[in-house]
Amino acid sequence: MGDLISFTCPDGTEAKGYLATATEPKGSVVVLQEWWGLNDQIKGVADRFAAAGYTALAPDLYEGRVTQDADEASHMMTGLDWVGASEQDTRGAVQYLKAKTGTKTAVMGFCMGGALTIIAGVKVPECDACVCFYGIPPKEAADPAKISVPFQAHFATKDDWCTPQAVEQLRKDMAGVKSPVDIHEYDGEHGFFNETREVFNRNAADVSWERTISFLNKVL
Numbered sequence: 001m002g003d004l005i006s007f008t009c010p011d012g013t014e015a016k017g018y019l020a021t022a023t024e025p026k027g028s029v030v031v032l033q034e035w036w037g038l039n040d041q042i043k044g045v046a047d048r049f050a051a052a053g054y055t056a057l058a059p060d061l062y063e064g065r066v067t068q069d070a071d072e073a074s075h076m077m078t079g080l081d082w083v084g085a086s087e088q089d090t091r092g093a094v095q096y097l098k099a100k101t102g103t104k105t106a107v108m109g110f111c112m113g114g115a116l117t118i119i120a121g122v123k124v125p126e127c128d129a130c131v132c133f134y135g136i137p138p139k140e141a142a143d144p145a146k147i148s149v150p151f152q153a154h155f156a157t158k159d160d161w162c163t164p165q166a167v168e169q170l171r172k173d174m175a176g177v178k179s180p181v182d183i184h185e186y187d188g189e190h191g192f193f194n195e196t197r198e199v200f201n202r203n204a205a206d207v208s209w210e211r212t213i214s215f216l217n218k219v220l
Helices: 040-051 070-078 082-101 112-123 164-173 202-219
Strands: 003-008 014-020 027-032 054-059 105-110 129-133 151-158 181-189
Touching: 003 082, 014 040, 014 082, 027 040, 027 082, 027 112, 040 054, 054 082, 082 105, 082 112, 105 112, 105 202, 112 129, 129 202, 151 164, 151 202, 164 181, 181 202
Parallel strands: 027 054, 027 105, 105 129, 129 151, 151 181
Antiparallel strands: 003 014, 014 054
16 A cells, blocks of 8 residues: 655646555656546556556646546546646656656556656656557647657557557657557457456456566666
């Protein structure tokens, strides 16, 4: 089990998040929430990273708000300050982890957090690697072609949010990236990693987790 903490953003403001500490961290990871908020499921992902040897911090991007209603989640995501979430909360979390652990730090996230992960890979200079689960931002928010750190992504073949066409475009956009790019697709639906949802796909979740830890072991 982790702890709720406060950390300082680059602009000097305070943000909160859930910190799960590894005993002897070999790296650290910022975990970015889905549009539901910083709920127990996301905290559980941070705990899993800590158990795997990576101290993890999940910033509370909605400042305490959590929902299980899709309409409310959509409203909260639409109202999110995306620039602040990426360049302040996420970057502040990366800076906090690097100072705390003295290790390289990756950013990873799901859905909304997956899109923010790609933005972080472009706009957070302290980020050392990215792992994106079924999230792609508008190109005007961040051009994936400008990512210069190792990148891994996981998408579903039956996804009407991050469609197979969007994933194919992402592959094309990143074709010229010099750092490692590792993009996987799974027979499943959007949100397949979330064990609390009906779309949960255990096989896809297990394989993508194994690939994520293997990737982090290699690049961090």
